[in-house]
Amino acid sequence: MSATPVLALRGISKRFGAVQALTDVELEIHAGEVVALVGDNGAGKSTLVKTIAGVHPIDEGAIHWEGRQVDIHRPHDAQDLGIATVYQDLALCDNLDVVANLFLGSEIRRAGIIDEVAMEKRAKELLDTLSIRIPSVRIPIASLSGGQRQVVAIARALVGDPKVVILDEPTAALGVEQTAQVLDLVERLRERGLAVILISHNMADVKAVADRVAVLRLGRNNGVFPVRTTSHEEIIAAITGATDNAVTRRQARTTEAGL
Amino acid sequence: MSHTVQKASSGDAAPTGAVDPRLLVREQGFKGYLTEFKRKVRGGELGSIPVVVGLIVIGVIFQSLDSSFLSAGSLSNVSVYIAGQGIMAVGIVFVLLLGEIDLSIGSVAGVGAALWAVLSVSNGMDDTLAVVLAIAAGAAIGAFHGFFFAKIGVPAFVVTLAGFLGWSGLQIWMMGEEGTINTPSGGIVENLTNYYFSDIAAAYGLATVGVAAFLGSSLLDSRRRRAAGLPFRPVSEIALRTGVIAVIAFVCAYQLNQARGLPLALVIFLAVLLFADFVVRRTTYGRQIFAVGGNAEAARRAGINVEKIRITVFAIAGLLAAFGGLFIASQSGGASKSLGSGNVLMNVIAAAVIGGTSLFGGRGKIWSALLGMLVIQSIQQGLNLLGMASEIQYMITGVVLLAAVVIDSVSRKTQKSAGRT
Numbered sequence: 001m002s003a004t005p006v007l008a009l010r011g012i013s014k015r016f017g018a019v020q021a022l023t024d025v026e027l028e029i030h031a032g033e034v035v036a037l038v039g040d041n042g043a044g045k046s047t048l049v050k051t052i053a054g055v056h057p058i059d060e061g062a063i064h065w066e067g068r069q070v071d072i073h074r075p076h077d078a079q080d081l082g083i084a085t086v087y088q089d090l091a092l093c094d095n096l097d098v099v100a101n102l103f104l105g106s107e108i109r110r111a112g113i114i115d116e117v118a119m120e121k122r123a124k125e126l127l128d129t130l131s132i133r134i135p136s137v138r139i140p141i142a143s144l145s146g147g148q149r150q151v152v153a154i155a156r157a158l159v160g161d162p163k164v165v166i167l168d169e170p171t172a173a174l175g176v177e178q179t180a181q182v183l184d185l186v187e188r189l190r191e192r193g194l195a196v197i198l199i200s201h202n203m204a205d206v207k208a209v210a211d212r213v214a215v216l217r218l219g220r221n222n223g224v225f226p227v228r229t230t231s232h233e234e235i236i237a238a239i240t241g242a243t244d245n246a247v248t249r250r251q252a253r254t255t256e257a258g259l
Numbered sequence: 260m261s262h263t264v265q266k267a268s269s270g271d272a273a274p275t276g277a278v279d280p281r282l283l284v285r286e287q288g289f290k291g292y293l294t295e296f297k298r299k300v301r302g303g304e305l306g307s308i309p310v311v312v313g314l315i316v317i318g319v320i321f322q323s324l325d326s327s328f329l330s331a332g333s334l335s336n337v338s339v340y341i342a343g344q345g346i347m348a349v350g351i352v353f354v355l356l357l358g359e360i361d362l363s364i365g366s367v368a369g370v371g372a373a374l375w376a377v378l379s380v381s382n383g384m385d386d387t388l389a390v391v392l393a394i395a396a397g398a399a400i401g402a403f404h405g406f407f408f409a410k411i412g413v414p415a416f417v418v419t420l421a422g423f424l425g426w427s428g429l430q431i432w433m434m435g436e437e438g439t440i441n442t443p444s445g446g447i448v449e450n451l452t453n454y455y456f457s458d459i460a461a462a463y464g465l466a467t468v469g470v471a472a473f474l475g476s477s478l479l480d481s482r483r484r485r486a487a488g489l490p491f492r493p494v495s496e497i498a499l500r501t502g503v504i505a506v507i508a509f510v511c512a513y514q515l516n517q518a519r520g521l522p523l524a525l526v527i528f529l530a531v532l533l534f535a536d537f538v539v540r541r542t543t544y545g546r547q548i549f550a551v552g553g554n555a556e557a558a559r560r561a562g563i564n565v566e567k568i569r570i571t572v573f574a575i576a577g578l579l580a581a582f583g584g585l586f587i588a589s590q591s592g593g594a595s596k597s598l599g600s601g602n603v604l605m606n607v608i609a610a611a612v613i614g615g616t617s618l619f620g621g622r623g624k625i626w627s628a629l630l631g632m633l634v635i636q637s638i639q640q641g642l643n644l645l646g647m648a649s650e651i652q653y654m655i656t657g658v659v660l661l662a663a664v665v666i667d668s669v670s671r672k673t674q675k676s677a678g679r680t
Binding site: 076104120 | 480483484487488489541542543546549550552553554556557558560561562563621
C-alpha cells in the first residue's frame with residue numbers, strides 16, 4: 001500500500017437547503033485497496049460518492065488527489081482526474097452492442113470515422129484481462145444477464161484508465177452466481193492496482209472483498225475498521241449506532257432519568 | 260436470443276480453455292450462416308425479411324393481375340416516384356431512431372416547395388439560391404421543433420402536431436395569391452424528377468461503381484479484421500453478397516435503360532441514402548443518435564449532449580422534408596396549397612416502419628426508407644394499373660402499415676421473451 005492516499009477527503013460537509021447531508025466526513029483510499037462504504041439508508045453514502053464524482057460540489061472541506069488539493073465541480077473534473085463511477089442503475093444502452101457501450105462517448109476514430117476494428121480489439125483485450133466472459137462483444141446489451149451487464153458496466157468505467165473506481169451497490173439486484181462474478185471482478189481491479197470504493201448493503205460482500213470498511217451514520221464518520229480483524233456485529237453496531245456515540249449516550253441518559 | 264446465451268448466463272465459473280463453448284462463435288461457411296439466421300428469426304430479429312418477402316408477394320400478385328406491372332416503363336416510374344417521399348422517409352428514420360415522431364414533415368415539404376416557388380418563380384430570385392433557401396428553411400423549421408422538444412420539454416408529438424397545422428397555414432398563406440405556381444421548364448426543380456441520363460453507360464456505370472465499391476470495402480474490412488485477430492467474413496461470403504447485389508444492380512440498370520435511362524431522381528435518392536447510412540453507422544454522431552434513442556440518461560452520463568442530438572435530428576428531418584417537397588413539386592408540376600397534405604405524411608412514416616425501423620427507438624436502418632417506399636409505391640403503382648380508385652389505395656396502404664407495426668410489436672415481444680428488452 002502506498003504512503004500517500006490516491007484520494008483523501010478532509011472534513012467534507014454538504015448541505016441541501018435545511019438538510020445537513022454530510023458533516024466533517026473524512027475518507028482515505030490508497031491504490032490497490034478496496035474500501036467499503038457502508039451505512040443505513042440516508043446515512044450519506046450516495047451523497048458522499050456524488051461529491052467525489054462531481055455531481056454535487058462540496059460546501060466545505062478539501063479533496064486531495066495524490067497529495068495535492070483539487071477542486072471537483074463537474075463530473076468532467078472527476079473523470080479527468082481518473083475517478084470513474086458505476087452507478088446503481090447501470091447507464092448502458094440496451095440497443096447498442098457491448099463494444100459500442102464500452103466506448104460510448106469516447107469512440108476510437110480513424111479519419112473521423114468510427115474505427116470498429118480497433119474498438120472491438122481493445123474491448124476484447126479489456127474483457128480478457130478482467131476475465132469477463134460474455135457470449136460475444138457484438139451482441140446488444142439487452143441479451144445479457146444482469147451479472148453480465150454489471151461487469152460490462154464496470155468494464156466500461158475502466159476504458160478511460162481510471163485510478164479510482166466507485167461502485168454503487170454493484171451486487172444489489174444480482175443472484176448468487178452473478179454476485180460472485182462481480183466480486184471476482186472487484187478483486188481483479190485491486191490486483192491491477194486500482195483503488196475501489198464499494199458501496200454495499202450486503203455485509204457478506206463487504207467481508208468478502210473489502211480491505212477496510214468506512215461507516216457513515218447520519219452524515220458523519222462512524223469509524224473505519226479493518227475488515228479482517230473486525231466482526232460482523234461490530235460493523236452492524238457502527239451502522240445502527242448501537243456503540244458509544246451521541247445517540248447511545250443520549251439513550252443511556254434517558255434510561256437513567258427514567259429510573 | 261437463442262438458448263446459447265441463456266445457458267451462458269446461468270452457467271458456472273468460466274472454463275479457461277481455448278474457446279469457451281458457450282460463446283456465440285458462428286460456424287464458418289454457409290451452414291453457419293443458416294444456423295445464425297435461424298437463431299435470429301427465433302429471437303425475433305426479423306430485420307428486412309418481412310419487407311423483402313412483402314415485395315416479392317406484391318410483385319407476384321400484381322404481375323399475375325397485370326403483365327405490365329414489372330415492365331421497364333412501370334419500374335422506371337416507380338424508381339422516380341419513390342424519390343420525393345423516400346427522401347422524407349430518410350428524415351423520419353432519423354427521428355424514429357431517437358424514439359420520437361415528426362408529424363409536421365408533410366407541411367414542411369409544402370412550405371419548402373411554396374418558398375422555392377414564391378422566391379424563384381414569382382420574385383425572380385436565382386433558382387439555385389431559392390432551392391438552397393427552401394431547404395435551409397426546412398432545416399430551420401425542424402430545429403425550431405427540436406428546440407421546443409429538447410429544451411422546453413414539450414412532447415415531440417405535440418410540437419410537430421402544432422407544426423403540422425401551423426406550417427400548412429403558412430404554406431397556404433404563401434401560395435395565397437396564385438394558389439398554384441407551375442415549375443418553369445428547364446429549372447432545377449423541373450429536372451429533379453424529369454431528367455434522365457439517357458446514355459446507357461450511365462446506369463451500367465453506376466451499377467459497376469456501386470458493386471465495385473461494395474466489394475472493395477468488404478474485402479478491406481475483412482482484411483483489417485483478420486489482421487487484428489477478430490472474426491472476419493470469409494471471401495466466399497463476400498463473393499456471395501457481392502453477387503446478389505451485382506445481380507440486383509445490373510437488372511435494375513438494364514430495366515432503366517430499357518425505359519428512359521437512369522433517372523436523376525433515383526441517383527439523388529441513392530446518394531442521400533448512402534450519405535445518411537454512412538452518418539448513422541460510421542460516425543460518432545450516428546452512434547450518439549442510437550444511444551439517445553436507446554437510453555437518453557445513459558447517453559447523458561456518457562457525456563453526450565442529448566439536447567444537441569435531439570435538435571439536430573429534428574433539423575435533419577425538416578431539411579430532408581423540404582428537399583423531398585421539391586421533388587413532389589417537380590413530380591406534380593408545381594407548388595400548390597395542398598402539396599404535402601393528404602396521405603404524404605402517413606406514406607412516409609409507413610415507409611420507414613414497413614422497412615423495419617422500430618417505432619420504439621434505437622433500432623433501425625436508413626435503408627428501410629428505400630425498402631418501405633418501394634413497398635408503398637409498388638402497391639400504388641399496381642393499383643393504378645388495375646384502375647383502382649385512390650380510396651382503395653388508402654385502405655390497402657392502411658392495412659400494410661398496420662401489418663408492419665404488428666410485426667414490429669410482435670418481434671419486440673419475442674425479443675423480450677427471448678431475453679431481450
